[in-house]
Amino acid sequence: MSFAxxxxxxxxxxxxxxMAQLSTILMEYIDASMVGHLGAEASAAIGLVSTSIxxxxxxxxxxxxxxxxxxxxxxxxxxxxxxxxxxRQSILSSLCLCLxxxxxxxxxxxxxxxxxxxxxxIRHDATLYFLIFxxxxxxxxxxxxxxxxxxxxxxxxxxxxxxxxxxxxDVVFNFVLIFPSRIIDLGGITMFLPGAGWGVxxxxxxxxxxxxxxASLMLYFxxxxxxxxxxxxxxxxxxxxxxxxxxxxxxxxxxxxxxIIMCSAQICITAIVAPLGVIPIAANSFAIIAESLxxxxxxxxxxxxxxxxxxxxxxxxxxxxxxxxxxxxxxGMSVMTVMGIIMYAFAPFMMSLMTPNHAIVALGxxxxxxxxxxxxxxxxxxxxxxxFVGAGDTxxxxxxxxxxxxxxxxTLAALLASSMGLRGVWxxxxxxxxxxxxxxxxxxxKGWWLPQQEMSKQTIE
Numbered sequence: 505m506s507f508a509x510x511x512x513x514x515x516x517x518x519x520x521x522x523m524a525q526l527s528t529i530l531m532e533y534i535d536a537s538m539v540g541h542l543g544a545e546a547s548a549a550i551g552l553v554s555t556s557i558x559x560x561x562x563x564x565x566x567x568x569x570x571x572x573x574x575x576x577x578x579x580x581x582x583x584x585x586x587x588x589x590x591x592r593q594s595i596l597s598s599l600c601l602c603l604x605x606x607x608x609x610x611x612x613x614x615x616x617x618x619x620x621x622x623x624x625x626i627r628h629d630a631t632l633y634f635l636i637f638x639x640x641x642x643x644x645x646x647x648x649x650x651x652x653x654x655x656x657x658x659x660x661x662x663x664x665x666x667x668x669x670x671x672x673x674d675v676v677f678n679f680v681l682i683f684p685s686r687i688i689d690l691g692g693i694t695m696f697l698p699g700a701g702w703g704v705x706x707x708x709x710x711x712x713x714x715x716x717x718x719a720s721l722m723l724y725f726x727x728x729x730x731x732x733x734x735x736x737x738x739x740x741x742x743x744x745x746x747x748x749x750x751x752x753x754x755x756x757x758x759x760x761x762x763x764i765i766m767c768s769a770q771i772c773i774t775a776i777v778a779p780l781g782v783i784p785i786a787a788n789s790f791a792i793i794a795e796s797l798x799x800x801x802x803x804x805x806x807x808x809x810x811x812x813x814x815x816x817x818x819x820x821x822x823x824x825x826x827x828x829x830x831x832x833x834x835x836g837m838s839v840m841t842v843m844g845i846i847m848y849a850f851a852p853f854m855m856s857l858m859t860p861n862h863a864i865v866a867l868g869x870x871x872x873x874x875x876x877x878x879x880x881x882x883x884x885x886x887x888x889x890x891x892f893v894g895a896g897d898t899x900x901x902x903x904x905x906x907x908x909x910x911x912x913x914x915t916l917a918a919l920l921a922s923s924m925g926l927r928g929v930w931x932x933x934x935x936x937x938x939x940x941x942x943x944x945x946x947x948x949x950k951g952w953w954l955p956q957q958e959m960s961k962q963t964i965e
Contacts, residue, residue, distance in 0.1 A: 551789025580818020
């Protein structure tokens with residue numbers, strides 16, 4: 505297969521995932537804009553706990569990856585019965601883990617804003633937002649499980665379309681739940697818009713309702729309609745199988761610990777930013793959302809890469825997996841370079857869409873322009889990591905991510921924040937992402953992440 509053919513196939517599989525990721529970011533933009541019009545304190549309340557939400561959500565989802573990689577290997581080897589057996593194991597394991605995480609999150613919710621150093625004026629809303637998210641974890645878990653398993657079969661289009669629908673539903677629900685009932689004037693036409701007026705809590709509940717609807721549809725297409733994985737009217741045992749669970753643990757454990765340690769680092773960054781005041785907290789939160797518009801295409805390409813590499817490894821095509829990884833990294837770096845240029849040019853406009861506060865817009869635009877220089881190497885780290893996951897190689901990439909974050913970013917952020925404020929924190933982020941990209945490209949080139957040719961058949965046993 506020529507490089508042009510590899511690139512064409514990579515683009516074809518990536519586009520649905522990229523569109524889903526971009527729709528998610530647009531949803532977050534609209535959500536942030538709605539909350540931003542409630543005031544800087546409402547925005548800061550969500551920004552204070554957002555990194556903690558990533559921590560719990562990432563740990564909750566990581567166990568699924570250990571099963572979805574095995575499913576893609578089994579499907580690559582055309583062993584559909586084994587793929588369905590792995591799917592059954594994933595349902596029980598992921599839900600059990602979800603309940604444990606939910607219990608821990610609910611227990612710490614009242615104390616979290618205080619631990620993070622949030623101002624008294626935002627602690628109540630921050631606690632409420634975090635608690636609503638934690639209690640809805642089963643819906644988020646099942647939605648992620650359904651999407652991951654469908655992608656493992658090579659079907660990236662359907663989960664992407666459902667995630668786009670989820671974003672649209674989230675906007676509609678938030679529009680109704682955040683604001684109170686009101687009358688608006690559209691070109692001389694008076695309209696009554698119903699609303700609950702729940703503010704920050706409405707933003708959380710809107711996202712929950714959207715994920716409940718999407719998870720229901722995702723599971724219907726997985727269990728009833730999927731040719732490879734449907735369990736409907738196909739008897740099979742849900743009894744735990746040690747070999748499948750142990751392999752899932754070997755793949756998922758580094759990813760889980762990576763989420764914990766990386767998000768703990770993000771929480772440390774939040775704790776560094778929190779004493780700077782409400783304006784820097786809000787600017788940091790909005791800038792993270794704005795920057796995600798640049799890097800989400802990389803995650804879309806990464807989703808496709810996990811599928812392609814997993815199917816190639818399952819079929820015993822080691823060299824083809826490596827070629828696909830090269831073409832995907834090239835595509836990711838190209839797209840995110842362009843997105844970085846766009847972000848640099850339109851940073852003030854991007855921030856103004858989310859808040860009318862001029863101080864937040866000015867500070868947010870400045871730190872976005874700092875981050876724009878890191879986007880090409882950030883793309884290299886994102887896409888390379890997903891290629892490694894598709895091959896079942898997760899432990900060493902975990903060490904690379906964690907080492908880069910804690911040794912480079914946290915150290916520099918702590919040193920620079922005292923003299924440069926929020927700007928110093930984002931300079932540290934830019935330097936760290938460039939370092940991370942270089943070490944991931946080096947590992948990708950060396951091919952250390954690929955199983956040996958003679959071992960490829962063992963990946964499905």
